Amino acid sequence: MDLTLSENQYNLVYNSLSFVIAAMGAALIFFLLVRSRVAPRHRMALTLSTLVVAIALYHYFRIFDSWSAAFSYVGGEYVQDGEPFNEGYRYVDWLLTVPLLLAELVVVLKLSKGKTRSLLIRLTIAAIAMILLGWPGEVADPDSTARTIWGVASTIPFLYILYVLFIELGRSLDRQSAGVRKLVDGLRYIILATWGVYPLAYIAPSVIDNEATAEVVRQVGYSVADVLAKPLFGILIFAIALAKSREDGYVMPGDTPQEDTQVPDDVSELT
Ligand SMILES: *C/C=C(C)/C=C/C=C(C)/C=C/C1=C(C)CCCC1(C)C
Numbered sequence: 457m458d459l460t461l462s463e464n465q466y467n468l469v470y471n472s473l474s475f476v477i478a479a480m481g482a483a484l485i486f487f488l489l490v491r492s493r494v495a496p497r498h499r500m501a502l503t504l505s506t507l508v509v510a511i512a513l514y515h516y517f518r519i520f521d522s523w524s525a526a527f528s529y530v531g532g533e534y535v536q537d538g539e540p541f542n543e544g545y546r547y548v549d550w551l552l553t554v555p556l557l558l559a560e561l562v563v564v565l566k567l568s569k570g571k572t573r574s575l576l577i578r579l580t581i582a583a584i585a586m587i588l589l590g591w592p593g594e595v596a597d598p599d600s601t602a603r604t605i606w607g608v609a610s611t612i613p614f615l616y617i618l619y620v621l622f623i624e625l626g627r628s629l630d631r632q633s634a635g636v637r638k639l640v641d642g643l644r645y646i647i648l649a650t651w652g653v654y655p656l657a658y659i660a661p662s663v664i665d666n667e668a669t670a671e672v673v674r675q676v677g678y679s680v681a682d683v684l685a686k687p688l689f690g691i692l693i694f695a696i697a698l699a700k701s702r703e704d705g706y707v708m709p710g711d712t713p714q715e716d717t718q719v720p721d722d723v724s725e726l727t
Contacts, residue, residue: 466534483687495706501564505690598661653681
């Protein structure tokens with residue numbers, strides 16, 4: 457039977473996808489504009505943030521089109537009788553963006569060369585394994601054991617990533633300043649809170665009986681999680697790069713160092 461959504465349900469997903477396009481596009485412009493505010497040695501992290509939102513922007517255009525093409529408006533409802541909705545765009549997107557997001561965090565920390573390499577290799581392999589193992593389950597029947605088995609299999613590399621970020625990386629943070637350590641700490645909890653939404657959205661079709669509700673929860677869940685995990689995460693990476701640039705004494709070309717800024721004693725002088 458074709459999936460049928462009410463006008464509100466269909467529009468909730470439609471508008472969420474549209475919102476993500478706006479957020480990714482704005483983040484892309486933002487990361488390009490603030491680039492010169494951080495020291496050249498910290499710009500790699502910003503480059504990676506820029507690539508992540510550019511890749512996601514592209515995929516959301518495709519997801520948006522695929523969603524529109526999958527339904528027709530019949531008798532006040534949206535019936536999924538068009539081309540099949542392409543769930544694959546999300547997974548292809550994650551395959552590229554998840555390793556890049558983890559690399560953002562690793563490169564902004566400026567650990568030793570050996571440590572950086574080892575972290576990048578292990579986190580990339582774990583990220584790819586997590587997504588490849590999740591895919592067969594995502595397209596499996598919601599009530600099938602296959603969906604559960606692939607979901608559990610995908611959770612193993614996911615837990616490994618969390619282990620590396622919380623336990624292993626925690627030990628390397630001693631070399632960072634107190635300010636940077638606080639930002640990195642916050643960032644790790646943001647990863648936990650936002651990446652945790654993906655497995656929940658994945659489970660939705662198996663635990664929610666109403667097929668239409670489950671589909672809306674899954675699509676909106678993935679979309680909201682993407683905005684938090686990509687643009688918001690990138691802004692925090694920028695904050696870390698900025699804090700480190702200031703600690704290195706970097707001043708943006710054309711900007712005056714903070715010490716020279718004249719603050720009038722009397723505010724009335726300003727008018
Ligand atoms: C920008 C996209 C991001 C950060 C995507 C992250 C995706 C996950 C953390 C997905 C995890 C999954 C599981 C842990 C089990 C079920 C299958 C997945 C792939 C949804």
